[in-house]
Amino acid sequence: MTATCLVVMGVSGAGKSTIARRLADSLGWPMAEADEFHPPANIDKMTAGVPLTDADRAPWLAALRDWITEQSRNGIDTVVTCSALKHGYRDVLREARARVRFVHLAGGQDLVTDRLRTRSGHFMPPSLLDSQFGDLEELAADEDGVTVDLARSPEEIVESALLRLDLHPGAPPGR
DSSP, rough: OOOOEEEEEEEETTTHHHHHHHHHEEEEEEEEEEGGGSHHHHHHHHHHOOOOOOHHHHHHHHHHHHHHHHHTTOOOOEEEEEEOOOOHHHHHTSSSEEEEEEEEEEEEEEHHHHHHHHSOOOOOOOOGGHHHHHHHOOOOTTOOEEEETTTSSSHHHHHHHHHHHHHHHTTTOOO
């Protein structure tokens, strides 16, 4: 059977890592951070406050897609964080040989800006948030996923996502 990959998506500062970790722990699935798949040139650009282009993102998304496929071939369900802002980026991830499902953490720019101001140790500066919100495309009808309000508590977000995706901790994913 095809494995499942949950992609926790949204703009920088939405809480992707926190929610992905909680989902992975709840389901007992391994988790990967998409940031770890960026080539050094991408990290250098973002650190300098330069938005990435679609060309910059292409090899990054392909590497993540290939990792999802590799895990699925081994029968491993996974959770990954990935901004996945555009439908086209999500299309690349959906090329993986897995059931790719999305959990979009959505919320207002003011809330996310406040969160970014208090975050440390990340290469993405708050100055790039405008470009991320400009690129963001909501989940479309052809995409398997749910949108959750990031203003809710992490516990409420995880509970809502699992319920709406019909995933149950300790049980195999709905296949």
